[in-house]
Amino acid sequence: MSDTDDGPVLFRRTVVGLPRKRIRAFAERLEAEVAGGRRFECLLTNDRELRRLNRDFLARDYPTDVLSFPSPDRAEYLGEIAISVERAAEQARDFGHGVDQEIGILMLHGLLHLLGMDHVKDRGRMARTEARWRRKLDLPPALIERSRS
Numbered sequence: 001m002s003d004t005d006d007g008p009v010l011f012r013r014t015v016v017g018l019p020r021k022r023i024r025a026f027a028e029r030l031e032a033e034v035a036g037g038r039r040f041e042c043l044l045t046n047d048r049e050l051r052r053l054n055r056d057f058l059a060r061d062y063p064t065d066v067l068s069f070p071s072p073d074r075a076e077y078l079g080e081i082a083i084s085v086e087r088a089a090e091q092a093r094d095f096g097h098g099v100d101q102e103i104g105i106l107m108l109h110g111l112l113h114l115l116g117m118d119h120v121k122d123r124g125r126m127a128r129t130e131a132r133w134r135r136k137l138d139l140p141p142a143l144i145e146r147s148r149s
Helices: 020-034 047-058 085-095 099-114 125-136 143-148
Strands: 009-011 039-045 066-070 077-084
Touching: 009 020, 020 039, 020 099, 039 047, 039 099, 047 066, 047 077, 047 085, 066 099, 077 085, 077 099, 085 099, 099 125
Parallel strands: 009 039, 039 077
Antiparallel strands: 066 077
């Protein structure tokens, strides 16, 4: 998935008004602060591609907002995240914030999965970590918090 011109973010689908520089800067901040300098890559694409990835890798035949693919050896390279910009835009409208903020929420969530967290099995550890980072990064309510309400 690597695209050296985009740094950690690969923009597969163009969206008018999507602040690419701000999204790249946010991904670099996540690498530095949350990932402790370890690299990851993030593909920004559409529902169709997320559905294909979800089906091919997780045997789930439906689109989703974010998927994480951890690297087998996470010492330096954590893995890859895929985000549906279509779904991010819809969720941003639903929750009343910008699409770049929604992409930030999804990217943080995906990165925490790359770091080995699992909100289904960890008795709230990922939710607490996500909420703490969301506040530090000035992001709106996180995925786990929204799914509980």
